[in-house]
Each structure stands twice: as C-alpha cells, then as structure tokens.
Amino acid sequence: MPDIPLPDTVWPPTPDLMAARRVLAVQPHYDDNDIAGGGTLAALAENGAEIFYLTVTDDLVGFIDQSVPQSEMEKQLQAEQRAAGRFIGVDDFYWLGYPDAGRFDHFDLRRDIIRYVRLVRPDFIFTCDPWMPYEAHFDHVRTGFAVAEAATLFNFTRLATEPDVDQAFEPFELQGIVFYASAFPNTVFDISTTFEKKHQAVRQYAGQFTLEELDGLVNLLDARERKAAAQPAAAADERFSHGEPLKVLSTWQLHVNPTTIHE
Numbered sequence: 001m002p003d004i005p006l007p008d009t010v011w012p013p014t015p016d017l018m019a020a021r022r023v024l025a026v027q028p029h030y031d032d033n034d035i036a037g038g039g040t041l042a043a044l045a046e047n048g049a050e051i052f053y054l055t056v057t058d059d060l061v062g063f064i065d066q067s068v069p070q071s072e073m074e075k076q077l078q079a080e081q082r083a084a085g086r087f088i089g090v091d092d093f094y095w096l097g098y099p100d101a102g103r104f105d106h107f108d109l110r111r112d113i114i115r116y117v118r119l120v121r122p123d124f125i126f127t128c129d130p131w132m133p134y135e136a137h138f139d140h141v142r143t144g145f146a147v148a149e150a151a152t153l154f155n156f157t158r159l160a161t162e163p164d165v166d167q168a169f170e171p172f173e174l175q176g177i178v179f180y181a182s183a184f185p186n187t188v189f190d191i192s193t194t195f196e197k198k199h200q201a202v203r204q205y206a207g208q209f210t211l212e213e214l215d216g217l218v219n220l221l222d223a224r225e226r227k228a229a230a231q232p233a234a235a236a237d238e239r240f241s242h243g244e245p246l247k248v249l250s251t252w253q254l255h256v257n258p259t260t261i262h263e
C-alpha cells in the first residue's frame with residue numbers, strides 16, 4: 001500500500017495569537033505561567049488583551065520557610081503572584097486551592113476549569129503541555145489534561161458546573177489553546193520587548209526560591225529564550241533576541257487527530 005503523504009500545511013492555519021483580546025492562563029502552581037509563558041503573556045497584555053490567571057493548587061509544598069503558618073503562606077504566595085502580575089499585566093487572579101502534589105479528581109478539576117472558561121469567555125487559553133515526555137510532576141500532567149479537555153467540552157451545556165454560571169452561559173468560539181513548556185512547539189513567540197518584564201516577574205517568587213536560586217533561574221530562562229530565538233523556525237521571519245517556544249493549536253486538533261504532534 002502506498003504511503004499517504006501528510007499535508008505540509010495545517011488547515012485552518014495556526015491561530016493568530018496577536019488577535020487575542022481575552023486570555024485565560026491556567027497553571028498548576030503560582031509561578032508556571034510566568035516562568036514558561038510570561039514573555040508572551042506580557043506581549044499580549046501590551047497589545048491590549050485582558051489576562052486572567054487561574055492557579056489550580058494551593059502550592060504550599062514548595063514553601064521554603066518551615067516556621068510560617070499555612071494562612072500566612074497563602075497570603076504571601078498570593079501577594080507574590082500579584083506583584084509578579086503587575087510586571088506581566090495580569091488583570092485578575094483566581095485560585096482553585098487543590099492540594100499541591102496531593103490527591104484530587106480529574107473530573108472535579110475539569111468542572112472547575114470549565115466554570116472559569118464560561119465565566120471569563122477567553123479567546124485563547126494557555127496551560128502547560130501535558131504531553132511533554134519526562135514530566136514527572138503529576139500536577140503539571142493533570143492540569144494540562146484537564147485544561148485541554150475543558151477546552152474541547154465547555155460549550156456542551158449538559159456538562160454542569162454551577163447553576164448560576166451555567167444558566168447565564170452562551171456558547172462562544174475559542175480561537176486557540178496554547179501549550180507552554182512543550183516538547184513539540186510549532187511557534188517561537190518574539191519576547192524581545194518583554195523578556196525583562198518576565199524576568200522581573202519571576203524574581204517576585206521569593207516564597208519558594210532563595211535569592212541565589214532566583215538568579216540561577218533567571219539566567220537559565222535567559223539562555224533558553226536566546227536559544228529559542230536563534231532556532232531556524234524563529235529566524236525565518238525577522239530576527240529577535242529572545243523567544244518562547246509554544247504549541248499553538250485549534251481545539252479540533254485535540255481530538256482524534258493523530259498528526260497534531262507534527263502540526
């Protein structure tokens with residue numbers, strides 16, 4: 001049987017991120033959006049998009065200072081996230097409070113994410129790529145999966161979340177889903193005008209990193225961003241100094257579509 005040639009162009013084309021007006025960025029922990037996608041999110045905010053962060057876990061496991069009580073830890077983490085968000089241009093922050101690195105149910109998480117998709121009505125959703133090989137942190141895998149599934153199901157109104165939200169909901173079209181920390185990126189987004197904002201944002205996360213660790217993290221991010229910008233795919237258009245690799249997809253590519261890994 002002859003080989004069936006794979007199409008060399010994706011149809012419809014990769015969604016245009018610069019058209020984003022409302023973005024919901026869903027992260028397992030309080031710093032993931034900024035570390036892996038903060039330059040892109042800051043650029044979209046500069047371009048006029050409203051940015052909303054949804055944090056899945058309470059993120060208490062990584063808190064360094066063992067003497068701080070839980071209620072104080074929660075306050076500090078939220079204050080650090082807001083301080084970081086001022087650099088990125090985040091408009092609002094929501095937390096689901098699932099136990100960090102703990103036991104929770106996929107269907108509960110998917111329902112909560114669908115509720116926020118119905119409330120926020122984003123045209124783009126960001127999250128971590130759950131198909132990244134060698135991702136050992138289960139919070140990242142299950143967050144990415146729940147978001148990906150929510151992105152394909154939120155318009156099915158028979159799926160219930162909360163009566164008030166569901167009754168007021170009118171279905172709408174999601175332009176795309178964006179996976180950061182992806183092993184299979186199809187886009188390198190130019191962050192040369194926003195990488196400094198991103199690095200400043202990341203430096204706010206002192207509850208979980210020592211100052212030395214933050215220096216190391218920012219240096220590592222800077223090196224990766226320069227490397228991403230130097231890749232041939234990134235250099236095809238105009239040259240830029242710093243980039244973030246992203247997998248930008250339409251939701252139809254997330255179901256019974258075996259070529260998505262190459263798209």
Ligand SMILES: [Zn+2]
Pocket residue numbers: 028029032140
């Ligand atoms: Zn994380």
